[in-house]
Amino acid sequence: MAAPMEHSKLSKAERKRMKKHTRSQKNLWARDGIQTSEVPTKILCVCNAGLDNGVSREEVQHFFSSHGNLEEVIMLPRKPYAFVCYTDEEGAQQAHTALNGVEVQIGEDHVRSVTFHIFYVSKAPHELSPSLKLPSGLIVLEDFIDGAYEENLLQSICWEESSQTAQQKTLKHRRVKHYGYEFKYGINNVDPDEPLPQGIPDVCKELLDKAIGTGHVKHFPDQLTINEYHSGQGIPPHVDTPSAFEDGLMSLSLGSQAVMEFHHPDGAHLSVLLPPRSLVIMTGESRYIWSHAITPRKSDIISTAERGLTLVRRGTRTSFTFRKLTGVKPEDTSAAEKTSEKLPETESDAADLEKVHVHEVYEKIAGHFSGTRHTPWPRIASFLKNQPFGSLLVDIGCGNGKYFGINDGLYEIGSDRSANLAQICCERGFQVFTGDVLAIPLRSGVFDVCMCIAVIHHLSTQSRRQKALSEILRVLRSGGKAVIYVWAFEQELHKIKSKYLKEIKHDENNDVESPVMVHDQQATNDQAVCETPKFECKNDKSAQELSTLCDSDKLSSVLQSDVPDNKDSIISKLEANKISDNDNSFTEPRTNFETDDHNDKLSIHVNRTKFKQQDMLVPWKLKNNKKDTELMKTDNSNTTCFRYYHMFRQGDLEKLCDSCSQCKIIENYYDQGNWAVILEKI
Amino acid sequence: MKLLTHNMLTSKIIKGVQQGYPLGITATKVDVKEVDFNPDFVSRMIPKLDWPALCKAAEDVGHSAELPKEVVPEYETNEEFLKKAHHVLLQVEVIEGNLVCPESGRKFPVNNGIPNMLLNEDEV
Numbered sequence A: 001m002a003a004p005m006e007h008s009k010l011s012k013a014e015r016k017r018m019k020k021h022t023r024s025q026k027n028l029w030a031r032d033g034i035q036t037s038e039v040p041t042k043i044l045c046v047c048n049a050g051l052d053n054g055v056s057r058e059e060v061q062h063f064f065s066s067h068g069n070l071e072e073v074i075m076l077p078r079k080p081y082a083f084v085c086y087t088d089e090e091g092a093q094q095a096h097t098a099l100n101g102v103e104v105q106i107g108e109d110h111v112r113s114v115t116f117h118i119f120y121v122s123k124a125p126h127e128l129s130p131s132l133k134l135p136s137g138l139i140v141l142e143d144f145i146d147g148a149y150e151e152n153l154l155q156s157i158c159w160e161e162s163s164q165t166a167q168q169k170t171l172k173h174r175r176v177k178h179y180g181y182e183f184k185y186g187i188n189n190v191d192p193d194e195p196l197p198q199g200i201p202d203v204c205k206e207l208l209d210k211a212i213g214t215g216h217v218k219h220f221p222d223q224l225t226i227n228e229y230h231s232g233q234g235i236p237p238h239v240d241t242p243s244a245f246e247d248g249l250m251s252l253s254l255g256s257q258a259v260m261e262f263h264h265p266d267g268a269h270l271s272v273l274l275p276p277r278s279l280v281i282m283t284g285e286s287r288y289i290w291s292h293a294i295t296p297r298k299s300d301i302i303s304t305a306e307r308g309l310t311l312v313r314r315g316t317r318t319s320f321t322f323r324k325l326t327g328v329k330p331e332d333t334s335a336a337e338k339t340s341e342k343l344p345e346t347e348s349d350a351a352d353l354e355k356v357h358v359h360e361v362y363e364k365i366a367g368h369f370s371g372t373r374h375t376p377w378p379r380i381a382s383f384l385k386n387q388p389f390g391s392l393l394v395d396i397g398c399g400n401g402k403y404f405g406i407n408d409g410l411y412e413i414g415s416d417r418s419a420n421l422a423q424i425c426c427e428r429g430f431q432v433f434t435g436d437v438l439a440i441p442l443r444s445g446v447f448d449v450c451m452c453i454a455v456i457h458h459l460s461t462q463s464r465r466q467k468a469l470s471e472i473l474r475v476l477r478s479g480g481k482a483v484i485y486v487w488a489f490e491q492e493l494h495k496i497k498s499k500y501l502k503e504i505k506h507d508e509n510n511d512v513e514s515p516v517m518v519h520d521q522q523a524t525n526d527q528a529v530c531e532t533p534k535f536e537c538k539n540d541k542s543a544q545e546l547s548t549l550c551d552s553d554k555l556s557s558v559l560q561s562d563v564p565d566n567k568d569s570i571i572s573k574l575e576a577n578k579i580s581d582n583d584n585s586f587t588e589p590r591t592n593f594e595t596d597d598h599n600d601k602l603s604i605h606v607n608r609t610k611f612k613q614q615d616m617l618v619p620w621k622l623k624n625n626k627k628d629t630e631l632m633k634t635d636n637s638n639t640t641c642f643r644y645y646h647m648f649r650q651g652d653l654e655k656l657c658d659s660c661s662q663c664k665i666i667e668n669y670y671d672q673g674n675w676a677v678i679l680e681k682i
Numbered sequence B: 001m002k003l004l005t006h007n008m009l010t011s012k013i014i015k016g017v018q019q020g021y022p023l024g025i026t027a028t029k030v031d032v033k034e035v036d037f038n039p040d041f042v043s044r045m046i047p048k049l050d051w052p053a054l055c056k057a058a059e060d061v062g063h064s065a066e067l068p069k070e071v072v073p074e075y076e077t078n079e080e081f082l083k084k085a086h087h088v089l090l091q092v093e094v095i096e097g098n099l100v101c102p103e104s105g106r107k108f109p110v111n112n113g114i115p116n117m118l119l120n121e122d123e124v
Helices: A002-032 A057-067 A089-099 A147-156 A202-213 A284-288 A330-339 A347-371 A378-385 A419-427 A462-475 A540-550 A567-582 A626-635 A652-658 B003-008 B039-048 B051-060 B079-091
Strands: A035-037 A043-047 A070-075 A081-086 A103-106 A112-115 A117-123 A138-141 A168-170 A175-179 A223-229 A235-238 A249-254 A258-263 A269-274 A279-282 A291-294 A299-304 A308-313 A317-323 A392-396 A411-416 A431-434 A447-453 A476-487 A615-621 A640-646 A663-671 A674-681 B024-032 B092-100 B107-111
Touching: A002 A035, A002 A043, A002 A117, A043 A057, A043 A089, A057 A070, A057 A081, A057 A089, A070 A299, A081 A089, A081 A299, A089 A117, A138 A269, A147 A202, A147 A249, A202 A279, A202 A317, A347 A419, A347 A462, A347 A615, A347 A640, A378 A447, A378 A476, A392 A462, A411 A419, A411 B003, A419 A431, A431 B003, A447 A462, A462 A476, A462 A652, A476 A652, A476 A663, A652 A663, A652 A674, B003 B051, B003 B079, B003 B092, B024 B051, B039 B079, B051 B079, B079 B092
Parallel strands: A392 A411, A392 A447, A411 A431, A447 A476
Antiparallel strands: A035 A117, A043 A081, A043 A117, A070 A081, A103 A112, A138 A279, A168 A175, A175 A223, A223 A317, A235 A291, A249 A279, A249 A317, A258 A269, A258 A291, A299 A308, A476 A674, A615 A640, A663 A674, B024 B092, B092 B107
């Protein structure tokens, strides 16, 4: 009887270990897409030997170096495993045999024990191996130049030894040289008024002509930064300062490959292989939304069709990054940040913020703004057409009066906060007064219809938004209808981009809210964005509405409805961790002013991109409209104005309406990047 | 500003003002602009109006001569009445002048036909 007992005891422990082994294997695949192999490969994935287990690279090296010719140990932040790469399969096999399932002591005083579960890797995790998918708007052109030209370019750089000038600097982790304009790392910007004596070298002309010829880049660059990365060097995640440079950044890789890591604020991550002599072009989302970085490593795992998974050493990589200045001065953007950089805490702060960043801006841009507002939105137009003959209507925030005259059976009165817009509306023959939505100077209970399109999102506190709604309802008669539109935080639902995001050149049709194009975007944005988190639809009514809109019962979005406001800053923190985990000291300043770590700070939105926060300043770039030019002469203002917006998340508008007992929601829907409700006054 | 629009405006939004209605008009420029007469449209407007306020406004701008002091019975079919209402409501426009709060005396300027109903911070 004793023998079988013994056997079953043993197998129990064995079964437990096997079970754990299988679970680890499943997790690797399910969580990180790491495919393991029964057949030995050169790369091992060692579970329980990761940074997440408190194991250091040195410890892993200590355990594994004696079993074969160790090529590299790769540790990923927050992962419970390490990759151990040998120069041959034999080494990997020996280590597997020796250490799989073995309990080892780790920690400074060998106080903790962990059991290694070791697998041969046949497919690298997506964090390590370059993905076939590219971030939206990213273009990689392989073999863009030939070897001779590459050599020529590398020869042309005169690295002056130990020189620290405006043109050339040795940063903590790489050497840089600037042409055209100096990129100042202290302020993460360039000064368009301070060109360098040397422009972009002539030797680059051929490749730049070719690049422009591809049609992906609209502007011929005027700034070049050459970076020299030695093996093991990298660059932290950043977005090139949106205000400083035009869309279409180009970077040529010379000498060695690199894997560029792209991170989306929603957490999506793509690794893009940049082979030597390739040109990468960042446009649209890949330029404005995704951050890019190079993780400091000495080698990259690259899968090739011929050789499967291989470890490629990084040599010295020299990148030529070409940019075109927007001409926006650093102080212009920082001035905008300074004028009202925080969300208001008091009523008086709120009024001040709106005065500077709503009222004064509309006053200034009125002529230009009106010129971009022609076409009524179909759903609003159809709502108006359905109003009975002889209805009395007021449009609060009527702008140039573009919703007037659609139904000539109505008596229409417009109100706008901007005297200049009211003037334009009046000149078009409409009834209008200047007034404030927070104190509507109209009799109570008399109007049949009240429109309030793209107004309430300019109010900077919830109580002011509530006050606006109660004023709208006050002027309505019982049974009167209100139609309210606000800009949506979610500019993409079910992968359908709003017109605002898709807008290429003309903004005439994108009328509810469409600041003019500051940066032209490429049509390549239509590429699917990877790894979209599921969109949880909390509001049943909206869900139905949306599913009819999207012709699907599943809603997904690149934007999650419940992400924290400053998710990007959280991500940037994670990224910072990632770098510091991989590399002992990697503290170069980030070059993205938008991801500054301030919870209540209003950041500046990049036009035609997704919103990063609910409360933002949205730039309006003035065109040289005659009227505006005259206005600008008088106040000597900047050419870019910043409007304050509170973007409504899904359900916010309905909540606002529910907080008011005087109304019921007749209809609520999403209309081209806007949340809309039609209310009836009870 | 047409007098129909004026009929809807109030200065009740001023802090401390109880009614703020009707607003007095001191006009320096009044125009009369031809508008197509649509009796159905005018008769739809009548019930929404404060008629005494319309009479007062018409008086203020010097166009009260023919306007009845009260809404006549069965006005829907009274074309003569509707035409008079049409004229005062839709054809007479205040271009320059002031609207005056009946309680506080606060003036709201009318320029180029646009009343400025914005208040200062301390008035709200």
